[in-house]
Amino acid sequence: RKEVEQDPGPFNVPEGATVAFNCTYSNSASQSFFWYRQDCRKEPKLLMSVYSSGNEDGRFTAQLNRASQYISLLIRDSKLSDSATYLCVVGRSPGGYQKVTFGTGTKLQVIP
Amino acid sequence: NAGVTQTPKFQVLKTGQSMTLQCAQDMNHEYMSWYRQDPGMGLRLIHYSVGAGITDQGEVPNGYNVSRSTTEDFPLRLLSAAPSQTSVYFCASSEGPNEKLFFGSGTQLSVL
Numbered sequence: 001r002k003e004v005e006q007d008p009g010p011f012n013v014p015e016g017a018t019v020a021f022n023c024t025y026s027n028s029a030s031q032s033f034f035w036y037r038q039d040c041r042k043e044p045k046l047l048m049s050v051y052s053s054g055n056e057d058g059r060f061t062a063q064l065n066r067a068s069q070y071i072s073l074l075i076r077d078s079k080l081s082d083s084a085t086y087l088c089v090v091g092r093s094p095g096g097y098q099k100v101t102f103g104t105g106t107k108l109q110v111i112p
Numbered sequence: 113n114a115g116v117t118q119t120p121k122f123q124v125l126k127t128g129q130s131m132t133l134q135c136a137q138d139m140n141h142e143y144m145s146w147y148r149q150d151p152g153m154g155l156r157l158i159h160y161s162v163g164a165g166i167t168d169q170g171e172v173p174n175g176y177n178v179s180r181s182t183t184e185d186f187p188l189r190l191l192s193a194a195p196s197q198t199s200v201y202f203c204a205s206s207e208g209p210n211e212k213l214f215f216g217s218g219t220q221l222s223v224l
Contacts, residue, residue: 004154008152010194011146025192031173031210032210034212041220042217042218043215043216043217043218044155044202044213044215045215046212046213049212087154087155089213091154091209091210100157100210100213101154102154102155102156104153104154105152105154
């Protein structure tokens with residue numbers, strides 16, 4: 001089993017739709033969680049950190065479920081500009097910089 | 113504020129050639145790292161550094177060397193290029209372990 005698993009997609013959704021991605025992680029000692037966005041042939045950029053209590057940033061909501069070992073990203077009112085690949089990133093232990101693991105990404109295509 | 117500057121953007125090498133990918137950051141970050149990204153796989157850590165003079169191996173270090181003589185610079189050296197090293201390479205920096213990663217714009221490397 002991979003340490004971090006994501007559905008590769010693609011998720012094709014119409015503008016204005018709500019879409020959700022999940023990411024599962026295998027190591028229960030994981031301590032830090034992030035969602036990054038990567039546009040085609042570009043570098044990843046942090047979208048948001050994921051906190052235990054869940055957090056929201058505009059149209060984006062991130063949640064953490066430690067019991068089931070997954071994090072989720074919800075995008076409301078999808079825009080064409082949201083089309084990208086979304087990377088789940090998990091830090092396996094506090095202070096363990098070298099133990100940050102990237103998922104393979106979920107591709108989102110927002111259709112006019 | 114330039115952030116993380118990575119050069120070159122593209123490079124073609126012949127098997128056996130050597131080269132250095134340059135990475136510089138102007139954010140005074142202690143942590144710097146090199147990743148490679150291959151189709152169907154998440155970003156994988158090659159080498160990382162927690163400060164000037166300190167480097168360590170990541171997940172896929174074979175065939176690569178690094179050094180960290182200053183806080184700003186973290187070059188990646190390919191000693192004898194192999195086709196298996198064809199990939200997209202990203203340099204990243206962060207304030208600390210498990211903190212937000214700032215990425216360079218990437219290097220598309222092809223080894224023939």
